[in-house]
Amino acid sequence: MVLAGAGSGKTRVLTYRIAYLINQGNDPFRILALTFTNKASKEMRERIAALIGNHDALSVWMGTFHSVFSKILRKEAEKIGFPSNFTIYDTIDAKSLLKTIIKDLELDPKVYKPNLVYNRISAAKNNLYSYQKYLNDANIRNEDKRMAKPKIGEIYEQYVKRCFKAGAMDFDDLLFRTYQLFKQHPEVLAKYQAQFKYVLVDEYQDTNYAQYLIVKMLVTEHRNICVVGDDAQSIYSFRGADIQNILNFQKDYPELNTFKLEQNYRSTNNIVQAANCIIQNNKDQLQKDVWTANEGGNPIQIVRTASDNEEGNFVANTIFEVKNNENSLFQDFAILYRTNAQSRAMEEALRKMNIPYRIYGGMSFYQRKEIKDIIAYFRMTVNPSDEEAFKRVINYPIRGIGKKSIDKIILSANQNDVTMWEIISNPILLNSCLSGRTKTQVESFVTMVQSFQSSLFKKNAFELASHIASQTGINKELYDDKTPEGVARYENIQEILNGIQQFILASDDLRTLDMFIDDIALLTDSDKDDDEDLNKVSLMTVHSAKGLEFPNVFIVGLEENLFPSQLSANSRTELEEERRLFYVALTRAEKKAYLSYAKSRYRFGEFNICEKSRFIDEIPDAFINEMFSIKKTPRTGYLPPKERKLRPVNSAISKLGESKVLTKSSVVKSSGKQEALNPGDRVEHQRFGKGNIVSIDGAGASKKATVKFDEIGVKQLLLKFARLTVVK
Numbered sequence: 066m067v068l069a070g071a072g073s074g075k076t077r078v079l080t081y082r083i084a085y086l087i088n089q090g091n092d093p094f095r096i097l098a099l100t101f102t103n104k105a106s107k108e109m110r111e112r113i114a115a116l117i118g119n120h121d122a123l124s125v126w127m128g129t130f131h132s133v134f135s136k137i138l139r140k141e142a143e144k145i146g147f148p149s150n151f152t153i154y155d156t157i158d159a160k161s162l163l164k165t166i167i168k169d170l171e172l173d174p175k176v177y178k179p180n181l182v183y184n185r186i187s188a189a190k191n192n193l194y195s196y197q198k199y200l201n202d203a204n205i206r207n208e209d210k211r212m213a214k215p216k217i218g219e220i221y222e223q224y225v226k227r228c229f230k231a232g233a234m235d236f237d238d239l240l241f242r243t244y245q246l247f248k249q250h251p252e253v254l255a256k257y258q259a260q261f262k263y264v265l266v267d268e269y270q271d272t273n274y275a276q277y278l279i280v281k282m283l284v285t286e287h288r289n290i291c292v293v294g295d296d297a298q299s300i301y302s303f304r305g306a307d308i309q310n311i312l313n314f315q316k317d318y319p320e321l322n323t324f325k326l327e328q329n330y331r332s333t334n335n336i337v338q339a340a341n342c343i344i345q346n347n348k349d350q351l352q353k354d355v356w357t358a359n360e361g362g363n364p365i366q367i368v369r370t371a372s373d374n375e376e377g378n379f380v381a382n383t384i385f386e387v388k389n390n391e392n393s394l395f396q397d398f399a400i401l402y403r404t405n406a407q408s409r410a411m412e413e414a415l416r417k418m419n420i421p422y423r424i425y426g427g428m429s430f431y432q433r434k435e436i437k438d439i440i441a442y443f444r445m446t447v448n449p450s451d452e453e454a455f456k457r458v459i460n461y462p463i464r465g466i467g468k469k470s471i472d473k474i475i476l477s478a479n480q481n482d483v484t485m486w487e488i489i490s491n492p493i494l495l496n497s498c499l500s501g502r503t504k505t506q507v508e509s510f511v512t513m514v515q516s517f518q519s520s521l522f523k524k525n526a527f528e529l530a531s532h533i534a535s536q537t538g539i540n541k542e543l544y545d546d547k548t549p550e551g552v553a554r555y556e557n558i559q560e561i562l563n564g565i566q567q568f569i570l571a572s573d574d575l576r577t578l579d580m581f582i583d584d585i586a587l588l589t590d591s592d593k594d595d596d597e598d599l600n601k602v603s604l605m606t607v608h609s610a611k612g613l614e615f616p617n618v619f620i621v622g623l624e625e626n627l628f629p630s631q632l633s634a635n636s637r638t639e640l641e642e643e644r645r646l647f648y649v650a651l652t653r654a655e656k657k658a659y660l661s662y663a664k665s666r667y668r669f670g671e672f673n674i675c676e677k678s679r680f681i682d683e684i685p686d687a688f689i690n691e692m693f694s695i696k697k698t699p700r701t702g703y704l705p706p707k708e709r710k711l712r713p714v715n716s717a718i719s720k721l722g723e724s725k726v727l728t729k730s731s732v733v734k735s736s737g738k739q740e741a742l743n744p745g746d747r748v749e750h751q752r753f754g755k756g757n758i759v760s761i762d763g764a765g766a767s768k769k770a771t772v773k774f775d776e777i778g779v780k781q782l783l784l785k786f787a788r789l790t791v792v793k
Contacts (some may be wrong), residue, residue: 066269066323067293067315070355071340071652072331072614075133075293076105079265080112082291082564086263087117091123097261099270099280100129105612109267121374126261130276131236134243137257138234145251147243152233159183161237172216180548181214186221190237190274191305194246196222240275247282258286269294269314273305281317290318297344300608300646303549308642312349312622320726325353329652331614333362336654341686344648346683364690365651368661373407373569373622376663377414383659384602385418395421399615401650403628405430406560407621408604408639413564415602419762425605431585435543435554436561440582442533447518447579449486456485462538466505474507476536490515513537525580527566529576534558563667571752573782607650618654620647623662623678649679720777744769746791753777755792 069075079098087093100106114122126133135153142149154162160179163186167177189199200218234242239731241420247254264284268274269292274279284290292314296453299308315321324656329337337357344350384398395499400411400422409430415422430436435653438461441454459474460466477498480486488494499507513536520529534540543555568584569576603615622628629643651658666675716768742748746758755772761784763769766783782789 066311066321066322067291067326068351068353069293069295069326070282070329070353071279071295071298071649072329072337072357072694073326074330075267075295075326075354077112078326079267079291079293082265083109084113084116087113087121087125089106091263093121094126095260095262096125096127096265097133097263097283098125098127098265099133099267100127101271101611103129103132105267106132114381130279131239133517134239134279135408136244138239139241141246141250141253142242146229147234147242149231152231153239154228154235156183156236158233159687161700162227163220164211165226166220170216170219172222175545177214177216177220178546178548178551179243180546180550182217182220185217186224187237188239188305189221191275193241193275194485195241195245195277197226224621229336237664239275240279244275244282246280247279251397253757254282255286258283262287262448263289263291266290266292266320267294269299269354270296270299270308270311271306272310274307275613277307277310285699287319288318295351297347297645300611300642300648300649302642304365309350312351319733327353327355329355329357329359331358331655332357332652333656335362335688336651337659339365339684340648340651342685342688343651343680347644349588349641355700363657364567365684365688366659367656367676367684367689367691369691369693370660370661370663371665372567372664373410373563373663374414376621376661377412377569378409379661380502380621380659381414381418381420382410383619384415384617387657392754393616394600395601395602397616399605399610399613399617399653400619400621401605401607401653403630403646404556405433405606406556407627409560409564411604411621420602421600422602422604425603430560433554433557435513435539435557438469439530439534439558439561440585441535442517442580443540446516446521446533447582449490449514449518450484451525452485459507459510460539462542464510466503466510469505470499486741488521498511520726521579523571524577526578527569529578530565530581534562537633538623559668571669572696573591573787607646610653611649614653614655616654616656617659618657619659619661621661622661623681624625624666624675627666627675628678629680644680647678742784742789742791747792748772750774750782750787750789753780755779 067078070585079629083096083098086096098106098109100109108121110125110127113125121604126136128136132385138147138151139149142151160183163179163182164174167174167179167182189196189205193207194202196218199221206215206218209215221473228238242701247257253263260382261283264280266280271294280290285669292311294311296308296311299306299311302308305403315323332340334357337355337359341355368379371377374788379488380400384395387393388395388398402408402411405426408424424430431440438457441451441457444451444454445458456471459471472487474488477494478488481488481494483494488498489507495504495507517529517533525534540555543551544556546552565581568581601730603613607620620628626634628647629640633639633643651660660681662677662681663675666673742758744758745762747755748758750772753772754776756772759771759773761768761770769781770784770787771781772787772789773779
């Protein structure tokens, strides 16, 4: 077992071991190397080819678990009743079949959502539970009943039978059926045990139960197994990965030799030592002492911001400053977050600074289906003639208006040379193309949209947007889906509502939904993305970042109940996985690491005071420099990069462009009392910047100040909310 610390060169170790085995005269056909990504296997094969020649490299059985086992199944599938040319269903195929089965069994698709059922069946297969075992396990059946989904076992049974009848396997079957093949046909297992004299496994800490058992079966004869991994980077339990596979490796192989790769070639000493201090807090781990011969480097910057929007501005400003002052490339920067929903504030800030970026492991926040769906409702409210928005939402969430009915509406609109909205909102025209229940559903849709329109200039953007999310059923549709994907989609809807709440708070005037649509028009406009242009800032979840490295890394949203996740509060095991996730995030950084958290964040439309993540407190003071970022310039005062004056970056941190950086000792706490204000006073507003009071009117709670701001002109502000500060 090779315990490879972060940045220690584990891929090189596997590559050289395989090259060494071949150079010692071993047949490359008898070497099996299993990886978790096609990228890893391709990289290893190229390196081996460079060392010993392409012919021998191509002869090694090397690839992902699924690709290698698929190769075996192609040869042996007939022994378990499948044709050798079996079809491999992707996730969309599998969910489509499940949808059909749920319909055939006359089950409620709102209860038995294909997504949820698919994940349940996938988990069962990865734990080697056949449908027979599933149906006969009282604990599992009781769990399904508790979830009010007692028929999942029956769906699983039908799903397996329909796949078998169609000569198809899904992705999980490539593991499940390989195990079944070896278990039911010992002669086949013996054949591959004899063939694979040497077995090597990359990222062993990420193996699930099925992968663990299949590998154990294959190495029984020769017991020549070499695994490379790092228990400190085991972060995929939600996919079925079991850290105990690496922690208990010596129990399976008592004759084990363990080698530790403890030198980190990637990061500065500050980053390496800080990461060591963090991971030492985990109880379940294999001890190693990671070190580096690299320079000490800059201290890790801990940055507190007022809100998640300010956090986005801090990140964008810092990237701009560091890039220009250090002649870096955009591709030298990565922004890592715990959940995809957090990308919104980052994307908006980067776009406003004209900084190119790319989303990894997901799509742009505003291109996600659920976001496009709710924005389509917003657009219908503002402009019901918007036909693209109309087609997107007329039957979402499902309200019984099928494709044939929509085609009739489109045809009638074309024949009468009017918009589709005019057809459905005009009773005479509607009667000419639809009837019965469908017509009733369309009329209800019209009434709903008209009710939204009537509130457009009466409610602020947040109130109306929240009302739309609720009344359309989008909130309920996504909230009821408890799969990881469903939870993420629901969180994204709440995140856009948070953004709208912050949008209305940026002004003391009434800001309506049509204003918000205008504000995000450029953000949601599909920019042409040149895939060949890699010089972009990388945005991704920490899970997506594993295996990558960047000179400058921003880890954002380091707050309790966000990172670590609120779900990790249930047990020490879950909290330790969150800590490993943070360890992975920090060790992606080569030169500079910035850890940021917001003191306040809107979640589910409510203002929340946030607490700094416990993980920050686990880093000794010797490795950090803690700062506060207080934004001083309003958005409207932003200057494009070409018009900005470059400022030098000091050794600690950039001056954040339009932001002011204060150390702990220089922060003055406010008494909370409003200073006495008079016409002519020079004042400062947190968002609008500096200006002069023109006049003060009213009294008590209604007292207002008219202020002429330097950047944005005249504003009238309620003093009880304005928080104006006299500039001495």
